[in-house]
Each structure stands twice: as structure tokens, then as C-alpha cells.
Amino acid sequence: SEVLISIKGLKTNFYTYTGVVKALDGINLDIYKGETLGLVGETGCGKSVTALSLIRLIQNPGKIDEGSILFNGKDLIKLSEKEMRSIRGNKISMIFQEPMTSFNPVFTIGSQIAEVLILHQKLDQKAAWKKAVEMLAFTGIPAPERVANSHPHELSGGMLQRAMISMALACNPALLIADEPTTALDVTIQAQILELMKDLKQRIGTSILLITHDLGVVSDVCDRVGVMYAGTIVELADVNSIFFKPAHPYTTGLIGSIPKINLTSRQKLDTIPGSVPNLIQPPTGCRFHPRCSKCMDICKKEKPLLKNIGENHYVACHLYDSTPELR
Ligand code: SF4
Numbered sequence: 001s002e003v004l005i006s007i008k009g010l011k012t013n014f015y016t017y018t019g020v021v022k023a024l025d026g027i028n029l030d031i032y033k034g035e036t037l038g039l040v041g042e043t044g045c046g047k048s049v050t051a052l053s054l055i056r057l058i059q060n061p062g063k064i065d066e067g068s069i070l071f072n073g074k075d076l077i078k079l080s081e082k083e084m085r086s087i088r089g090n091k092i093s094m095i096f097q098e099p100m101t102s103f104n105p106v107f108t109i110g111s112q113i114a115e116v117l118i119l120h121q122k123l124d125q126k127a128a129w130k131k132a133v134e135m136l137a138f139t140g141i142p143a144p145e146r147v148a149n150s151h152p153h154e155l156s157g158g159m160l161q162r163a164m165i166s167m168a169l170a171c172n173p174a175l176l177i178a179d180e181p182t183t184a185l186d187v188t189i190q191a192q193i194l195e196l197m198k199d200l201k202q203r204i205g206t207s208i209l210l211i212t213h214d215l216g217v218v219s220d221v222c223d224r225v226g227v228m229y230a231g232t233i234v235e236l237a238d239v240n241s242i243f244f245k246p247a248h249p250y251t252t253g254l255i256g257s258i259p260k261i262n263l264t265s266r267q268k269l270d271t272i273p274g275s276v277p278n279l280i281q282p283p284t285g286c287r288f289h290p291r292c293s294k295c296m297d298i299c300k301k302e303k304p305l306l307k308n309i310g311e312n313h314y315v316a317c318h319l320y321d322s323t324p325e326l327r
């Protein structure tokens, strides 16, 4: 598959009063063209920080300290804020758990989508409005004209989610980042939004980075999955390998705790014994070692690197040290 975005050695830190929170500890991740890549892991493992770093929306006191993010031959980390603004919402867009984050309560839905099109696609007012209504229809919104003329608070949660997806897709982005897009919705609406995302993938071929802690969602919509633990990617593989041949002890714990028959049910990931480590003083070596039943001496000393252990299957764990190095 063709690589769309290549993240290498990404380190993002937060400089808080109590110390430096080492939120991302050298993330390596390629996103392929047209794939839906899931990022899973417990709350605070760095899923959202990875996404926000990717579009350079890390706020103070956070800072990207190392690494590169190659996209269209450019390193996004080196771009100016002005150059980044021409990419954000245009070539790479993001949708959030809470759609109100994307909309200004003061303006109509249609005018806000039109504004994105005027800015990035240089459409005039009239053409932008027309395209905005088309985009609302495209995501399955009935009566798109009326919704375009509505203010955000006039719409239900599910409709607002669709409107946000319409806005995110307005400029036909190469990558759509979706951070827990269905978590705030009730189960029926969740299912509809997931169906919509699967359908969009087929219709427009946009790559999707889907952040979730819901393994049912992952098995339902993702092609590949990256499992994150304490600011690192511990395993990366196609969705079947993750569910049926998990290699990392953390992944094994996650998957092992779910009866296979229940894969489509809404399973949460917070089932591994022990607590999430403090990232101001993270565990040495493998950050999972205090919770790992297979921990060896080397695990406390050396950080395991991602290694290729099979077709499209990567794992960061010293149990696989005898396997040839990745790259
Ligand atoms: Fe467990 Fe060691 Fe593998 Fe970490 S590197 S997951 S501690 S066996």
C-alpha cells in the first residue's frame, strides 16, 4: 500500500508545574492511502496527543520536541503556522467527540461550512453555499437546506455529528482524523455514524485515523490497528491479527479479556490490572513492565523497539528480540 503520512520518532512533552509529562515517547507510524487505521489504548495513553501533534494543534504547555511527520514530501513539524493553516481543515481535517467544538454557536451551519470552502477552495459565496448544502446531503442529512440555515443548537447530537463530518470532508481531505467520534452519542446514532464512515470510505477513498477505546468499533470499521500504551505504540497490525493473533502482552490482555463472540459489543479497554503509569516519571525500559506478567531483566533497562514479526505485523516487546529488526 502507498504511504500517505509517515510519522517518525515523534516526541511530544507537556511542561507542567509538577514536571515534564512525556506524553509521546517516539511514535513511529505510517498511514496508508485509503485505509482506516484505528488507534486504541486506555485514557491518557497518547491517542489524542498523537492526533493533535499530527495537525500541530498541541497547545501550551505542550510542545513537539522531536521527530518528523512527512506528508506530500513536506515535514509538517517544520511548516510555519500559516502553511499549517492551509493544510488543516483542507488536506487533513479532524472531527471530535463533541461537535460543538467544531462549530461557532453564533453562525448557521451552512455559513460555517461555506467559510471553509471560501478559505481553502477559493469559491465565491454563492458556490460555497451550494457546495455546503451538497456536503450536508452527502452525509445523509435530510432537508439539507433547512439544516444549512440552522444554528448548531437547533440540531440533535447525531445531526450535528453528520454536519461536522460534512464540514471536515468539504475540501476532500487526504486524511480525516476522528477522535472518539461516537462516544457521546447513544447506541443507535453511534451505529448510524459508523455506517456513514464506512460508506464514506468506500465513496471517497479518504484515509481515516480513528481514535477510540471501543474494540467493537475497531473490529467493525478498521483495516489496521495501532495499540498504544503510555505514549508508545506497542503493536501495529491488520485488524484480524490484532484480534486473533495478538503478540504484545498488553494487547493479549486487552483482547483476552473479551469473549470473541462479543467482539461487536461495546467493550471498553480498561480491563488490565494495575494502573496507568505516571508519565512525569515513566517506568524505565518498557513502559509496560510494572504491569507485565512476562517481564524480564532487560525490560526494566532497555526500551523495546517496534519489530516486524510477520506480514504487516509489528510489535515492541523484548520477547521478540530474536526477530530481525524493522528497517
Ligand atoms: Fe513485557 Fe518485557 Fe515485553 Fe515489556 S518488553 S511487554 S515488560 S515482556
Ligand code: MG
Binding pocket: 047, 048, 179
Ligand atoms: Mg482522548
